[in-house]
Amino acid sequence: MIDHVIAGSYVIDATLEIGFAGIGPGIGQGNAAGLAVEGIARQPEAEGKIRGTLLLSFAFMESLTIYGLVVALSLLFANPFVK
């Protein structure tokens, strides 16, 4: 019984983690994309350069969410406190 409670708590923890880890990068990516669109509208000839930089910085922001995901996955599948 208590095992189920503990396992459930880890599942809830993992979902919370993904949710919260998504907030910051979401805001950041929105900001970056908005500013990139602004830049392209002002200077359409610089589109290629802006796109490259945008994708690279997107990947950096996304990696923050991925850190949360890695911790959540290790809580679910390789939890050091359960075995």
Added chain:
Amino acid sequence: MLDQTNLWLSEVEVGSHFYWYIGDNSIHGETIIVTLMVFVGLIILSLLGTRGLSKIPFGFQNFVEFIVEFIEGVAKAQLGESFYREWISFVGTIFLFIFFSNWLGALVPWKLLVLPEGELAAPTNDINTTTALALLTSLAYFFAGFKTKGLGYFRRYISPTPILLPINILEDFTKPLSLSFRLFGNVLADELTVNVIGSLVPLFIPVPIMILGIFASSIQALIFSTLAASYVAESLE
């Protein structure tokens, strides 16, 4: 009890490996197999690309020269004109290995080959591979620093002020940690989303996500090599 969770998500195999035993040590067989495939693929690529070299490249040589020039561009952008030449091989090795292993994991339907335990996937799907690559990057930038500055390299730990000493030491640990987690998490996340959506709707719906995964994994290879080059450049300066 977490095994039941594992069973329930049987499509998604995380943390189960096809173990090989050498003495008392266990190694992840599926990772080794696909890593060897990547090695063989890269060797074949370079052998085909350098066979019968001609002044005016055509066909396969053209393609390989395009790859080399791309890597040269990545190295030059981070390391600058004066240093980039000797570091092309390092940056290129990391880029090509990650790129090939990510695409091998994303493009080949490994699910058709059934192993006793675990499944064949991209080698970067295993955190041991990505950690090894990240530690290699750490070694490389320490080597670069010692080679150019000798023991004066340690001055960077107290570089602006001695107050920053703990943060500067911590940086040496967070660099490989973030490098390895970023690559591992991205590759695993791609695979998990494709698997989960594929088990919900097997047809057509996962295809855009697979395409996104192929795109994202090539970007990850670019990011890893760019970051490795920039860390090396940081300690060369």
